[in-house]
Amino acid sequence: MTPAEVPGQQCETALRADAERNRERIMAAARRLYATEGLGVSMASVAREAGVGKATLSRRFATREDLINAVFADRMDDYAAAIAEALADPDPWHGFTRYLESICAMQAADRGFAAVLAMSFPAAKDLEARRTESYRGFLKLIRRAKGTGHLRADFTSEDLVVLLMANAGVIAATGDDAPGTWRRLVGQMLRAFAVPGAPVPALPASPDSADLFRAMTRFGRLSEP
Structure with a gap:
């Protein structure tokens, strides 16, 4: 047998x-x-x-x-890969702008991951370890982008956290009613991070006013006690 x-x-x-x-x-x-x-x-x-x-x-x-x-283990792998790709870009400023667009797109594709990037989970050791690894890479990317003269000298890593939190909120609020709204937010924030005259990606169009109104109405109902 x-x-x-x-x-x-x-x-x-x-x-x-x-x-x-x-x-x-x-x-x-x-x-x-x-x-x-x-x-x-x-x-x-x-x-x-x-x-x-x-x-x-x-x-x-x-x-x-x-x-x-x-x-979210595989999503964090993608997150880590995004910073590696940005650091490999021969143009640090381009790598910086593409990185911000990429991770905000990851948030838009998955509401759960949008929240993961905007929150901390101390008990989720593996997830937090990958986040820390990516954060260290981002610090290096900031230094390189500032070296090009295109990124504002007062930009800090905390500004990325604020962007991710804001993007998560926009994604949650606009839902299916105005799903591309987050792109406008990211475009405007890149302009806020850049020094005057720095090359930035084309600004995405504003959301349709009727779509945005529907999103505001729906979000208002969801916020009611």
């Missing part, structure tokens, strides 16, 4: 496979919900979306931070 034919080992293998399937279902459900509804989704909602019990969810992911850490 081969090891695969031993009943006990067959049962153990089946349990491991079932546990892995449940983990993947949970992560897929959380990714869908976080992307469309943000990080405010409850663990109970994730369990329902995944079709598993709360106990099963808790066995796979003991805390909300554990789940967030797992769900």
